[in-house]
């Protein structure tokens with residue numbers, strides 16, 4: 227017997243920004259209702275790797291009488307490029323998409339980010355529904371309305387806040403997700419554990435095998451708890467004027483590593499190192515206790531996620547971190563913990579503090595683990 231879906235509501239400052247994140251199995255039949263009655267044309271954006279899934283979604287929509295077309299885009303970070311957005315704008319234009327039409331994103335976080343960006347910009351904003359197919363997409367990228375593409379200078383440097391009309395997190399998709407991708411998504415799950423819901427950490431530590439099995443009840447509970455953390459935070463601060471910054475825990479260094487690695491590391495792998503760095507920074511400035519700081523390295527490495535980064539890249543990493551969105555002028559700002567589930571901001575005018583924390587995670591150049599396909 228398939229279990230009932232769980233519905234996690236996200237609210238905005240006006241009712242047009244309210245939507246549901248549905249978690250469960252076999253959810254595709256809910257898509258037409260989520261799109262709403264006025265939609266006539268739908269563009270399904272998917273990566274090459276998920277052509278069959280994209281076609282299934284298109285056919286399902288066409289069977290309900292909608293005009294449904296697909297746009298196949300490059301896989302992973304190669305999709306988060308201005309030329310890919312431009313290609314999607316061209317498809318929308320050639321198919322006469324109006325303001326009452328919609329986009330459906332089918333794929334991992336890279337796809338929901340770029341498809342969300344296309345939806346935010348086409349005619350200054352049309353509806354988007356996300357169908358995340360990776361763990362990371364389900365627990366993080368598809369929820370909250372941040373959309374983005376990368377530029378040569380860094381990660382997510384161009385984007386908009388554009389909440390979806392709904393999210394279908396269909397756990398059946400995890401059946402084909404490679405294990406390293408599932409574990410990469412666990413970095414964001416663990417982030418949620420450290421910033422807001424320590425029960426997540428207990429669950430991961432108590433169930434090492436189930437965590438690596440996308441069909442397990444433990445994974446479902448982790449998905450729901452992580453979405454719960456994100457939904458609660460973005461409902462109170464969609465445009466990141468305050469506590470939404472806490473969701474960026476581990477990302478200041480993480481994004482800089484992704485750039486330094488020319489996006490050959492998965493986001494979750496880079497965030498894993500970034501989380502350990504942020505914990506060391508918290509410890510270095512005397513805010514975070516040893517046990518909680520050490521727990522970062524222990525739990526992430528128990529999943530095979532990387533917790534060190536090559537020591538010869540510091541200067542490039544520092545350069546990349548200056549372009550982090552939390553920076554203000556010359557001032558670098560980091561999310562640190564004052565204790566478990568007590569995130570706060572740390573302004574760092576003196577980069578020697580950062581260098582000291584970096585020494586705690588620095589390894590010989592061959593020491594990094596590559597979590598890419």
Ligand SMILES: NC(=O)c1ccc[n+]([C@@H]2O[C@H](COP(=O)([O-])OP(=O)(O)OC[C@H]3O[C@@H](n4cnc5c(N)ncnc54)[C@H](O)[C@@H]3O)[C@@H](O)[C@H]2O)c1
Pocket residue numbers: 273275276301302303306333334335336337339359360361362363366367368369370371372373382399400401402403404407410411492493494599
């Ligand atoms: N907008 C946000 O709030 C937010 C939050 C977190 C991360 N992100 C972004 O999300 C991206 C990372 O997302 P990701 O980890 O999903 O990476 P991804 O989208 O690059 O997908 C990883 C790989 O998994 C494959 N894949 C996805 N679903 C699959 C499935 N069901 N079966 C088989 N293969 C599948 C993809 O084709 C790709 O090769 C980054 O660009 C990151 O910046 C955005």
Ligand SMILES: O=C(O)C(=O)C[C@@H](O)[C@H](O)[C@H](O)COP(=O)(O)O
Pocket residue numbers: 366370372374381382414466470471473474475477551
């Ligand atoms: O939703 C948020 O806010 C986050 O920071 C979640 C992050 O996991 C995510 O990677 C996000 O895309 C990072 O945003 P950015 O503003 O640092 O580009």
Ligand SMILES: [Zn+2]
Pocket residue numbers: 366414477493497
């Ligand atoms: Zn992230």
